[in-house]
Amino acid sequence: MTTQLNPKGAQNTACSACLPTAASQPAPLTPAEEIARDEQALLKIESEVCSWGDTVHYAEKPLFFQRCEGSYLYDSYGRSFLDLQMWYSAVNLGYANKRINDALKKQIDTLPQLACQYLHKEKVALAQKLVASIQRGFKAKGRVHFNVGGAQAVEDALKLVRKHTGKSRMLAFEGGYHGRTLGASAITSSYRYREHYGEFGDRAEFIPFPYCFRCPYGKQVDSCNLFCADQVARKFEHEYTGWWNPKTNKSEFGAFFVEVLQGTGGYMSAPQGYFEKLSSVLSERGILMIDDEIQMGFYRTGKLWAMEHTGVCPDVIVFGKALTNGLNPLSGIWAREELISPDKFGPGSTHSTFSSNSLGTATGLEVMRVFEEGSYDKIVPEKGKYFLALLKDLQGKHPEIGDVDGLGLALRMEMCEADGYTPSRRLADRMFQRGLEGNLNVNGQTMGLVLDIGGYNKNVVTLAPSLEITYQEMDLAHDLLDLLISESKKGM
Numbered sequence: 001m002t003t004q005l006n007p008k009g010a011q012n013t014a015c016s017a018c019l020p021t022a023a024s025q026p027a028p029l030t031p032a033e034e035i036a037r038d039e040q041a042l043l044k045i046e047s048e049v050c051s052w053g054d055t056v057h058y059a060e061k062p063l064f065f066q067r068c069e070g071s072y073l074y075d076s077y078g079r080s081f082l083d084l085q086m087w088y089s090a091v092n093l094g095y096a097n098k099r100i101n102d103a104l105k106k107q108i109d110t111l112p113q114l115a116c117q118y119l120h121k122e123k124v125a126l127a128q129k130l131v132a133s134i135q136r137g138f139k140a141k142g143r144v145h146f147n148v149g150g151a152q153a154v155e156d157a158l159k160l161v162r163k164h165t166g167k168s169r170m171l172a173f174e175g176g177y178h179g180r181t182l183g184a185s186a187i188t189s190s191y192r193y194r195e196h197y198g199e200f201g202d203r204a205e206f207i208p209f210p211y212c213f214r215c216p217y218g219k220q221v222d223s224c225n226l227f228c229a230d231q232v233a234r235k236f237e238h239e240y241t242g243w244w245n246p247k248t249n250k251s252e253f254g255a256f257f258v259e260v261l262q263g264t265g266g267y268m269s270a271p272q273g274y275f276e277k278l279s280s281v282l283s284e285r286g287i288l289m290i291d292d293e294i295q296m297g298f299y300r301t302g303k304l305w306a307m308e309h310t311g312v313c314p315d316v317i318v319f320g321k322a323l324t325n326g327l328n329p330l331s332g333i334w335a336r337e338e339l340i341s342p343d344k345f346g347p348g349s350t351h352s353t354f355s356s357n358s359l360g361t362a363t364g365l366e367v368m369r370v371f372e373e374g375s376y377d378k379i380v381p382e383k384g385k386y387f388l389a390l391l392k393d394l395q396g397k398h399p400e401i402g403d404v405d406g407l408g409l410a411l412r413m414e415m416c417e418a419d420g421y422t423p424s425r426r427l428a429d430r431m432f433q434r435g436l437e438g439n440l441n442v443n444g445q446t447m448g449l450v451l452d453i454g455g456y457n458k459n460v461v462t463l464a465p466s467l468e469i470t471y472q473e474m475d476l477a478h479d480l481l482d483l484l485i486s487e488s489k490k491g492m
């Protein structure tokens with residue numbers, strides 16, 4: 001049986017016979033008590049009518065939020081929470097960004113709905129900007145194909161690869177994350193996401209990512225000479241290393257799905273030269289490189305596309321999330337002309353009712369204009385450098401921070417035992433939960449901190465602040481993290 005709410009959100013549980021008499025009337029509730037009562041009632045309903053299969057119940061006490069602005073979320077009590085993960089990097093230009101919101105509102109008043117079999121000018125203009133940005137960054141000619149969510153765009157990339165190569169087996173990285181539809185799960189490394197859904201015959205072959213703080217080969221980055229990239233090349237050496245038939249010059253793999261900087265895997269980037277080496281191995285063997293920019297694209301790392309840091313031109317780029325600053329969802333792929341030209345990828349190759357939705361394309365177009373007009377390639381690296389210095393300062397104070405690193409405003413802080421190396425998931429968990437309590441006191445202010453935890457050992461604080469974060473807010477983040485770590489490690 002579900003509990004019903006009255007219009008004010010309170011439970012209808014009392015019967016008239018048991019209403020209190022005037023003499024025993026309880027004291028009226030304070031506004032805070034009313035909010036607590038209403039949220040408790042909603043939580044009870046949520047626990048009965050909402051599936052627990054999403055990520056809400058990762059938190060010990062799921063939170064309600066009521067408002068958002070800039071780098072902050074606000075709960076119903078009016079408490080502020082500094083957000084250092086910005087909806088897993090979907091809101092790069094800050095919450096409630098007026099210019100982006102206005103573009104969406106304008107579109108609502110002009111062409112809010114349109115079946116995607118018809119054209120509207122914002123779609124074409126957005127595709128043009130995306131294509132031009134990739135032509136500038138990689139000197140490659142191609143086309144864009146839109147969809148709705150990130151995993152859907154990954155599915156489209158998989159179809160494109162299958163169509164072009166005739167192969168359904170893929171390579172991907174250990175720690176790689178590409179979404180949770182069945183196709184995307186097959187190339188996502190975590191077994192936990194596949195475990196209960198049958199055999200994945202087309203599961204990717206997972207290759208160690210250059211996770212230099214914990215090198216899977218026990219090497220040191222300053223002397224390894226990219227040993228891990230050589231290990232990929234070695235798999236093609238002869239037929240008994242498993243990936244290559246020298247008689248037919250064929251491999252069974254169609255493509256390698258990569259993230260330049262692993263998102264869910266823990267915000268670590270490969271050392272210089274790694275992707276160049278990998279790319280030459282793949283192109284020698286006729287294997288496509290698919291660059292998943294869903295989390296790291298749109299200036300998160302200081303360049304529009306994270307792959308621009310490497311000098312490698314991928315065959316396909318997959319994007320989503322921050323394209324619309326977290327408003328109407330829109331995702332897509334860009335592919336080289338020879339893969340996606342109309343004769344190769346004809347009408348109806350993929351389709352979703354809401355792909356290239358007009359609200360998403362208008363919003364995405366405005367986001368691209370903001371990026372074109374700003375100097376994010378300068379501002380983001382500068383802010384990233386400042387934030388990283390603050391994290392290094394924290395590392396000096398807390399030996400439990402084993403590693404800090406960053407590229408632009410994608411930063412990592414790896415939480416360990418006091419030895420600075422043994423991963424401490426418990427400490428990271430405590431920090432995550434404590435931040436959500438909303439009552440950290442620093443510099444005369446009381447607030448909460450929104451963090452995300454990732455990494456192979458679930459011990460990495462993965463920081464993706466707004467690209468518009470101020471220097472004052474970064475200082476505040478430092479002080480909040482300092483307090484949070486001090487409190488969380490007590491009694492461990």
Ligand SMILES: Cc1ncc(COP(=O)(O)O)c(C=O)c1O
Nearest residue numbers: 149150151177178179263294295
């Ligand atoms: C790198 C990467 N690829 C794919 C996805 C899946 O995107 P979505 O959650 O929109 O399906 C994500 C989401 O976090 C991601 O970070």
